[in-house]
Amino acid sequence: MAAKNNLIKTADIQVTAREIDFVTRFERNWEHLREILGIMRPIKKQPGAILKSKYAEGSLADGNVGEGEEIPYSKFTVKEKEYAEMTIEKYAKAVSIESIKDHGYENAVQMTDDEFLFQLTTMVTGRFYDYLNTGTLTATETTFQMALAMAKGLVENKFKMMHRTATGVVGFVNILDVYEYIGAADITIQNQFGFQYIKDFMGFNTIFLLSEGEIQRGRIIATPVENIVLYYVDPNESDFVRAGLVYTVSGETNLIGFHTQGDYKHAVSEAFAIMGLTLFAEYIDAISVVDMTDDTTLGTLTVTSAAGTKTGDTKVTVSPGLETGHMYKYKVAAGSAPEVKFGQSVKTWTPWDGKSDITATTGQYITVVECDNTYKALKSGNDDVTAKS
Template structure:
């Protein structure tokens, strides 16, 4: 007598177990990464939702207000820029019956499933690392240690300016830079689920050790953990099932759907995965990208002086424009041009907004310096003053 209709066969149980194992391992890896980063619960998005990177800008008005005078408002705004649209991404792989015969099930199917999972995971993290490289808190330091320190300090300072709390900072560095810096020192590197990282190193909650393809040597990237968000599209949406596309998922947050089947037309074992997963840093101006240059040189500014609007004032123009919106101009007027060295701290020099006239005397020398957010000199130039008589 033939088997009854809809009887669950041994092969059905094996296939379902394979699907459950795949999605469970994938979600376990991402849960582990979330634990390392300190990310809270992932945020569910609908397909087509547009992710926007944000940055804050504004000018603090002078607080020197006379008695009874009206206090000017300081205007600060948060601007947005489209980053990516949430989409469902589709992947597939197939293993032939000949490969299973020649190499056995474990090698032909299970090991390729492992590599399939790893590549899917790497695709998401790779896009995240590329996005981090576009962070706008940029500067150059002369040592790896200083680059780490300044990366952490700059993102913490940025979040303070935004009146947001920082519970921890995550760093991303090239693994060869770490070993070169530490030399033969004993360090504890954790390696789990494809991620290499160090905990509680030089004030960072976590520092990820990445390859040359993920982050170039001589670069340190950092951002607060509060700035990192994981967005996802649920692959188990009812509309997909109504269309006849049913995928195995796992957990409360369905980050990936997986389905396997045998294709008798081609005698191959097929595997299909769909996911809509984006690891994202919300504020692009709270990502520090620090470059290490052991022999940096001071850049050159072309400074021009013409008569200003009021008597005794000069109008200054500088070329090229600032390298970074977070950089500041400092200046000094003296009998002779002032010599400045790269990285010199010019906090006590006068600040110039790049527009206002400056009071000076014709024939004096004005030295203008572009500094980073910590007042370290990056580029400088001088000119003879021409003031309105």
């Protein structure tokens, strides 16, 4: 007598178990990563939602105010910059029946599932690392220890200025820099789910050890724990379900959908994954990027002064252009241009946006400095002032 309709057979159980195992392991990995980072629960977004990074922009007004004169306001605004659109991404792999026959199920299917899961995870983290490298809170130091300290201090100070509390700071460094620094020191490096990290190291909650392709040597990146957010699109709420494409999901937060099936026409075992997952730092100017250098030679700027638009103003041009995360400061002096040394603090100099005319007198000297966020001089140049008469 033939088996009854809708009987759940061994093959069905194996396929379902494989799908559940895949999505469970994927979400477990992300759960552990969130615990390592210390970030909060993932935030669900709808497909098409635009993620925007935030940053503050503005400049200090001239602080040279005479006795009894009105003190001008310095204007700062928080702006948004579009980073990415939340979308559902689709992936697939297939294993031939010949591979299963030659290598066995565990090698042909299970090991490729493991690699599939690993590649999906590292794709998300890889995008995050690329984004972290664009942080605008920059500085330059000469030692690993000082670079670590400044990276942490910069983001904590930034959050204080934003009236936000940083309960912890996460760092990202090149693994070779860490080993070079610690030498034979006895520290515990943990390795879970493809992530290598150190807990409670030099004031950081966690320091992730990355490869050369993820962060360059001589660079330390840091950001407050509260600045990191995990956004996701629920695969079960996408239009794929409405179209009859049902994927196995797991847990309260459905970060990924997974489906397996046999393609009898080609005798292959197919696997399909869909997800919309973005690891994101909300405030790009609360990401510090500190580079180490043993070159303490002051860079050269070509500064040119020409008559400005209004009487008593000069139009200043500078080349090469300003590097990301750096800022301009200038000083006007009579007699001679002030001497500038590499690493010198120019905090008290006047800020300049790189385009506005500057009030000065013909015959004076104007010196422009490109500095990092700690006001350390990196490049400098000067010219005789030519103002509109």
